Amino acid sequence: xxxxxxxxxxxxxxxxxxxxxxxxxxxxxxxxxxxxxxxxxxxxxxxxxxxxxxxxxxxxxxxxxxxxxxxxxxxxxxxxxxxxxxxxxxxxxxxxxxxxxxxxxxxxxxxxxxxxxxxxxxxxxxxxxxxxxxxxxxxxxxxxxxxxxxxxxxxxxxxxxxxxxxxxxxxxxxxxxxxxxxxxxxxxxxxxxxxxxxxxxxxxxxxxxxxxxxxxxxxxxxxxxxxxxxxxxxxxxxxxxxxxxxxxxxxxxxxxxxxxxxxxxxxxxxxxxxxxxxxxxxxxxxxxxxxxxxxxxxxxxxxxxxxxxxxxxxxxxxxxxxxxxxxxxxxxxxxxxxxxxxxxxxxxxxxxxxxxxxxxxxxxxxxxxxxxxxxxxxxxxxxxxxxxxxxxxxxxxxxxxxxxxxxxxxxxxxxxxxxxxxxxxxxxxxxxxxxxxxxxxxxxxxxxxxxxx
Ligand code: UD1
Ligand code: CA
Numbered sequence: 362x363x364x365x366x367x368x369x370x371x372x373x374x375x376x377x378x379x380x381x382x383x384x385x386x387x388x389x390x391x392x393x394x395x396x397x398x399x400x401x402x403x404x405x406x407x408x409x410x411x412x413x414x415x416x417x418x419x420x421x422x423x424x425x426x427x428x429x430x431x432x433x434x435x436x437x438x439x440x441x442x443x444x445x446x447x448x449x450x451x452x453x454x455x456x457x458x459x460x461x462x463x464x465x466x467x468x469x470x471x472x473x474x475x476x477x478x479x480x481x482x483x484x485x486x487x488x489x490x491x492x493x494x495x496x497x498x499x500x501x502x503x504x505x506x507x508x509x510x511x512x513x514x515x516x517x518x519x520x521x522x523x524x525x526x527x528x529x530x531x532x533x534x535x536x537x538x539x540x541x542x543x544x545x546x547x548x549x550x551x552x553x554x555x556x557x558x559x560x561x562x563x564x565x566x567x568x569x570x571x572x573x574x575x576x577x578x579x580x581x582x583x584x585x586x587x588x589x590x591x592x593x594x595x596x597x598x599x600x601x602x603x604x605x606x607x608x609x610x611x612x613x614x615x616x617x618x619x620x621x622x623x624x625x626x627x628x629x630x631x632x633x634x635x636x637x638x639x640x641x642x643x644x645x646x647x648x649x650x651x652x653x654x655x656x657x658x659x660x661x662x663x664x665x666x667x668x669x670x671x672x673x674x675x676x677x678x679x680x681x682x683x684x685x686x687x688x689x690x691x692x693x694x695x696x697x698x699x700x701x702x703x704x705x706x707x708x709x710x711x712x713x714x715x716x717x718x719x720x721x722x723x724x725x726x727x728x729x730x731x732x733x734x735x736x737x738x739x740x741x742x743x744x745x746x747x748x749x750x751x752x753x754x755x756x757x758x759x760x761x762x763x764x765x766x767x768x769x770x771x772x773x774x775x776x777x778x779x780x781x782x783x784x785x786x787x788x789x790x791x792x793x794x795x796x797x798x799x800x801x802x803x804x805x806x807x808x809x810x811x812x813x814x
Pocket of ligand 2: 582584
């Protein structure tokens with residue numbers, strides 16, 4: 362079985378320099394959705410017909426196991442399929458999909474493939490209240506499909522038909538090759554219409570069967586930013602429905618955006634306006650507060666992410682409390698029961714169990730042990746302007762507020778750093794280390810006053 366994905370169209374109405382199929386839906390290019398669905402059908406070959414802006418499309422999918430076929434110039438859908446023909450396995454059927462119809466489901470396509478495997482031409486059609494612009498399905502009085510007439514070629518009577526061609530079809534590959542090879546472009550648009558093969562099938566006595574999708578949105582294409590936004594909402598609504606079905610609590614299913622994959626344990630609770638990007642895994646009973654962005658993070662059971670957190674590339678243990686207003690950056694590893702509070706940033710650091718940095722801190726390129734208390738305003742000065750250096754803070758350390766640790770530096774187990782310390786050398790274990798100017802008071806000091814002009 363072959364799958365041909367048509368993706369050569371220019372997408373003029375997107376008003377964009379980017380090829381249409383690279384515009385994103387749910388954080389992935391439109392074409393990625395179609396490819397993923399195609400792959401679930403395990404075809405022998407996937408051919409992508411590309412054209413406008415072509416090389417950037419190929420580059421975006423450099424690792425995909427697909428045959429790329431350039432269509433230049435673009436002379437219509439029939440011409441597009443013709444370019445793919447030399448690459449198709451002639452035995453078995455070919456399924457035609459569209460790079461700009463991202464939400465089509467494999468369950469909808471399977472019956473078409475089965476019909477095509479039995480020698481039929483299988484079409485996917487839908488009934489629309491407003492069929493303007495689409496090819497109309499012309500049926501005989503007994504209901505048999507006779508042909509497809511494009512909107513621009515249709516008679517007033519044909520224009521009243523509300524059953525339209527979605528463009529998706531499956532048919533025996535040898536038949537497809539024969540029919541596509543003899544298409545004419547004597548029509549209103551001067552194009553080689555793939556849809557003309559339906560009348561050919563009927564003329565040759567090949568059965569034409571029309572199938573309908575479970576939902577119309579599966580067949581909607583993206584031609585404009587408005588349609589892209591509409592499909593994005595449908596896609597997000599579907600994801601939210603799946604999460605609810607699995608038992609996730611969503612404060613508002615309409616205010617959740619998943620741009621990648623979100624795996625949730627039991628009794629997960631997600632508050633409003635959260636964005637999930639890349640691969641996110643939430644353990645049992647995790648709570649994510651309102652207005653959080655989570656990108657490529659794993660969070661173990663019972664952890665609470667309070668409002669307004671930005672978490673990127675972090676691995677967070679069980680029973681932690683993060684935020685509100687925390688930022689975790691890539692390569693952050695938090696063990697269990699860690700607290701990272703407001704206006705704290707952690708980057709490329711590991712923090713041991715039961716350690717806390719509750720206020721206004723920067724921890725970068727550091728290794729922090731267990732039961733460490735990081736006082737408000739503590740900064741690991743990891744960057745000397747040229748190179749990054751590491752800070753090691755061993756177990757049971759207490760760091761007073763407003764401390765700077767000038768890396769590379771090590772704080773020994775159980776050490777205490779007094780508030781306001783600027784640590785330039787290692788601090789020994791168990792001792793109090795402080796670097797402060799001794800406090801003085803000047804008795805008869807007067808504030809300066811303004812000199813009269
Ligand atoms: C096509 C169908 C129409 C159907 C409609 C559904 C034909 C002749 N008409 O019309 O019956 O109702 O889709 O949306 O097939 N493409 C190429 N190369 C080309 C032309 C198009 O790859 O030379 C690709 C486009 O990128 C797009 C798809 O084919 O993904 C459909 O092209 P489009 O121009 O949108 O077809 P329509 O005229 O809308
Ligand atoms: Ca179209």
